[in-house]
Amino acid sequence: MSGDCFPGFSAGDFPPGVSLYTGKVRDVVDTGRELLITVTDRISAFDRVLALIPSKGEILSRVSLWWFDKTSGVCPNHVKAQLSARTTVVRKAAIIPIEVIVRGYLTGSAWRDYQAGKAVSGLRLAPGMRKNQIFETPLITPSTKEASGHDEPVSEREIVERGIAAPDVWGHVHEKALALFQHGTRIAASRGLILVDTKYEFGLLPGGGLILADELHTQDSSRYWYADGYEDIFRAGGEQRQLDKEYFRAWLIEQGFMGEGTAPDIPDSVREEVSRRYIEAYKAITGENFTKKALPFEAEREIVKNYIRENI
Numbered sequence: 001m002s003g004d005c006f007p008g009f010s011a012g013d014f015p016p017g018v019s020l021y022t023g024k025v026r027d028v029v030d031t032g033r034e035l036l037i038t039v040t041d042r043i044s045a046f047d048r049v050l051a052l053i054p055s056k057g058e059i060l061s062r063v064s065l066w067w068f069d070k071t072s073g074v075c076p077n078h079v080k081a082q083l084s085a086r087t088t089v090v091r092k093a094a095i096i097p098i099e100v101i102v103r104g105y106l107t108g109s110a111w112r113d114y115q116a117g118k119a120v121s122g123l124r125l126a127p128g129m130r131k132n133q134i135f136e137t138p139l140i141t142p143s144t145k146e147a148s149g150h151d152e153p154v155s156e157r158e159i160v161e162r163g164i165a166a167p168d169v170w171g172h173v174h175e176k177a178l179a180l181f182q183h184g185t186r187i188a189a190s191r192g193l194i195l196v197d198t199k200y201e202f203g204l205l206p207g208g209g210l211i212l213a214d215e216l217h218t219q220d221s222s223r224y225w226y227a228d229g230y231e232d233i234f235r236a237g238g239e240q241r242q243l244d245k246e247y248f249r250a251w252l253i254e255q256g257f258m259g260e261g262t263a264p265d266i267p268d269s270v271r272e273e274v275s276r277r278y279i280e281a282y283k284a285i286t287g288e289n290f291t292k293k294a295l296p297f298e299a300e301r302e303i304v305k306n307y308i309r310e311n312i
């Protein structure tokens with residue numbers, strides 16, 4: 001079954017001078033002027049790549065493109081062209097090494113920090129809040145993007161003080177992140193979903209312009225709840241009904257794996273279930289049925305190679 005999946009390229013697939021960056025999930029080919037971002041079918045959990053999930057890469061690529069299109073009036077983004085179901089040509093930017101996390105609700109790691117009496121990325125939240133409660137206005141709780149190891153929460157003030165972003169650049173990022181989140185929240189609501197929180201990456205173009213980069217409002221970078229039932233579940237103190245995301249982690253934890261030591265073998269049945277959930281999320285977010293368009297590995301590689309040949 002993993003025969004259907006796309007594991008990623010290797011450096012030898014491309015001519016010399018073309019560099020390949022292998023992220024956990026995406027392969028990034030640098031042609032010098034542009035990047036080609038190919039979303040593979042790799043899945044990571046606890047910062048480790050653990051399996052290949054049928055159709056995952058294509059779904060993430062298409063969900064991002066769907067959102068980039070919907071938000072292009074709110075913030076300019078890196079997309080230049082869709083090359084295939086899983087590969088996008090993007091403008092190359094100097095990424096600001098911050099995960100710009102925006103939260104509409106007190107949940108996840110922010111809830112855990114709050115409960116432990118800690119500040120959330122330097123923010124002191126109002127006392128007496130409950131798990132999964134909506135914030136009066138969405139919060140920005142940034143983390144540093146670390147090359148290795150885990151990302152660390154950082155305050156907006158520190159970002160500027162440490163010179164990670166200039167004050168005017170960060171001001172712009174702050175404003176755009178909130179505007180994108182607000183717009184995303186509105187569109188998600190029209191689809192019966194709550195955009196609970198998400199992560200943005202921004203970059204600067206050679207001319208200094210700020211653009212939205214990376215992925216956008218995907219089920220990997222965002223938490224979504226079903227709006228229907230939110231209030232009742234919140235009042236009862238229950239767990240919200242969530243799109244995707246936790247199933248694979250929860251399965252790993254059940255097997256006693258939390259990122260340390262040898263990972264368990266992932267049976268096909270689990271990979272199929274994860275895939276099914278990615279497809280569900282695709283439908284829930286975009287309102288469209290998912291029909292697979294991704295090409296087999298060799299055909300994808302030829303498309304990318306041809307593009308490089310013609311554009312380098």
Ligand SMILES: Nc1ncnc2c1ncn2[C@@H]1O[C@H](COP(=O)(O)OP(=O)(O)OP(=O)(O)O)[C@@H](O)[C@H]1O
Pocket residue numbers: 022023024025026027028035078090091092093094095145146201203213214215
């Ligand atoms: N327009 C862009 N210009 C430059 N880099 C980009 C752009 N869009 C995305 N990237 C970078 O491409 C990489 C995508 O790979 P992926 O997200 O799979 O890696 P990762 O393992 O999550 O690593 P990282 O922690 O760096 O995100 C990221 O490093 C991201 O910052």
Ligand SMILES: [Mg+2]
Pocket residue numbers: 023
């Ligand atoms: Mg990433």
